[in-house]
Amino acid sequence: MGVREDAYRYAVKNAFQHGGKADAGAVIGKAKALYPDKDVKDLVKDVQAAVKEANALPAAKLKAEFDRFDQEGWELRPKQKEIGLLSLEWAEGPNAESVVTRFAPNPNGPFHLGNLRAAYMSYAYAKKYGGRFILRFEDTDAKIKKPIENAERLFLEDLKWLECVPDEVFWASQRFDLYYDYLRKLIDRGKAYACNCESGAWRKLIEEKTACPCRAQKPAETLRIFEKMVSNEAKEGEYVLRLKTDLNHPDPSVRDWWLARCVDEPEHNRMKKKVHVWPSFMFQNSVDDHEMGVTLIIRGQEHSQNVTKQRFLYDYFGWRFPHAFHTGRLKLEGIILSKSDIKKGIEEGRFEGWEDPRLGTIRALRRRGFDARALKDVLMEVGVAPNDATISMSKLIDYNKKYIEAESERMTFVAEPVELTVKNAPVGGAEKATLAAGAQKFWVAGKPLGKLKPGAVFRLKNAFNVKLASFDGKKAAGEAVAGGVDPKIVGLNWLVDGGATAVAVKMADASVRHGVAESRLAWKKPGERAYFDKFGFVRVDEQGKSLTNVWFTHE
Structure with missing residues (x-):
């Protein structure tokens, strides 16, 4: 059973015990206890509907329902929280419905973490129940939200x-003819009208729950105007096609929402022919969900009010409304997700494109070296709950390490290196190279070396101690001295000159750090990973003739 059925059970009990009139507040309290993760707005709507149904029962029917539930038992326990994909009762059993889902992004920006939740969960549900997963680009904004190239x-x-x-x-x-057919059907049924009221005046009437004069149009007149809109005889701003809804609805945005409007000069890079009547998202979205047989919608909480608006359309056509989850917003700590902020940043030169490592686009996360399985693990954890969720970067990193650690070859990396010449280097082996006798050149990190004064002793890790003779900021000189590992002296990573490859590391803040790594890095293919000791995980991005470009993933 769902919220509506359980609420009805308690509404019947409450009504029977209180003279035929159930108290919505008492039933809401029970429903909240049973469904603690349910969005409160949706829960209240279900309870109110159940209470209305129970209160409308004749006395004899109310007693019969009470007796039925009394035999079954009244007390229901909260359902145990499910991890990952919640079970869909309507998709199981002998009367199971098919599961058809859709991911319906606006293609005015690339795929990003904010809409990944809807995309992946829609796919996962379709595959779990052997259904279909549809990708549908909702690009019916004629001027502002234009599709990006190669979307x-x-x-x-x-x-x-x-x-x-x-x-x-x-x-x-590519489906405008279909939308026009349905608009004509609405007009023919007297459910739409062409409005030419000044927008401010119309809004004032709507706020007063009063119909504008255009609402009284006959279908034939509305159809005549609509065809003028299609032919562009009626110009932009002259008419708006509106759906007749409930003028007394408590939410003004629900009252007679707009279906389509004229656009004289549409700016759209995919249209094969110029069209002048553009449907609203609310209308287009409804028609396509019905036509494509969508049975499960997963979308953001900000779209929950769409259900109320779209039900008018579904009722007029006799369609069955899909099941729906409305999820909270998903954010990643310290990562930019807003498409408008990203586009503005790119235009202003603050970001280097959609793959800038500071961004939460899927392309940026992929290029940095995150594993798709880590993202999916996080999504399974947050599920389809209606509350907003902020994912900590540390959590995502923990998931990611699980997948990339084993395939990331460990190697030495020296950041911002300087050349170090050591006299009297001992003959023999060290961890990374066979050392020659006499003077030998190494690469070491310049920053820690710059903090030492001439005469100070430091250690080339896993090799030998060196006494610093001089350092001018670019080159250093020293002499090998006796002594073992001493926690009091600085230990430096090193590479032998000639046994290293130059590296440029694109960091998470888009800065670039230069260094050298073990020469085997140069043989790795783009997309392969490595772990730089004491630095972090990296992904090879590009191999140049004398430089390996990598992107920093995380520590």
Whole structure:
């Protein structure tokens, strides 16, 4: 059973015990205890509907329902929290419905962590129940949210990396004839009207729960105006096609929401022909979900009010509304996710593109070296709960290490290196090289060396001690001296000159650190990983003739 059924059970009990009228507050309290993770707004709606149904029962029917539930037992326990994918009762058993899901991004920016939750959970549910997963680009904004170049390729690449390959791909902008057909049907049924009221005046009437004069149009007149809109005889701003809803609805945004409007000069890079009537997201989204047979919608909490608006449309056409999860916003600690902020930053030159390591795009996380399985583990942990969730970077790193540690070859890395010449270097082996007799050149980190004064002793790790003779900021000289490991002296990572490859490391803050690493790094292919000792995990990005470019993943 779900919230509605359980709420009805308690509403019947409360109504029977209180003269036929159940108290919504008491039933809400029970429902909250049973469904602690349920979004309160959705829960209250279900309870109110259940209470209304119970209060409408005739006395004899109310007693019969009370007796039925009394035999079954009243007390229900809160369901144990499920980890990962919640079970879909409606998709199981002999009367199971098919599970068809969709990921419906606006392609005005790349795939990012903010919409990854909807994408992956939609895919996972479809695959769990042997259903279909649809990728649908909702690109019906004629001027502002224009698709980025190569949007389909970029999204499909990221989805493939996540192993969430869609069964079908659609673009809303290629379905205008379908939308026009449904708009004409609404007009023919008297459920839509063409409004030419000044926007401020119309808004004032709506706030007063009063119909504008256009609402009284006959279907034939509305259809005539609509065809003028389609042919562009009616110009931008002249008419807006509106859906007749409930003018007394407590939420003004629900009252007669707009279906379509004129656009004289649409700016859209995918349209094969110029069209002048552009549907609203609310309308297009509803039509496509119905036409594609979508049975489960997973989308952000900010879209929960869409259900109320879209139900008018579904009821007018006699459609069945899909099941839905409305999830909270997902954020990653210290990472930028806002598409508008990202686009502005790119335009201003603050970001280096959609793959800038400071961003929460899937492409940036992939290029940095995060494993797709780590992202999916995090998503399974937060599930489809309605509350917002902020993922700590440390948690994501812990998940990621689990997958990349074994495949990341350990090697020495020397950041910002300087050349060190050591006299009297001992003959023999060290951890990373066979040392020659006499003077030998090494690469060591310049920063810690710069803190030492001439005469100070430091140690080349796992090799021998050196007494510093001189250091001018670029080159240093010293002499090998006797002595073993001493915690009081500085130990430096080192590489033998000639046994190292130059490296440029793109850091998480987009800065670049230069250094040298063991020469075998130069043989790694782009996409392969390494672990730089005392520095962190890196992913090889590009191999140049004399430089290996890597991206820093995390420590």
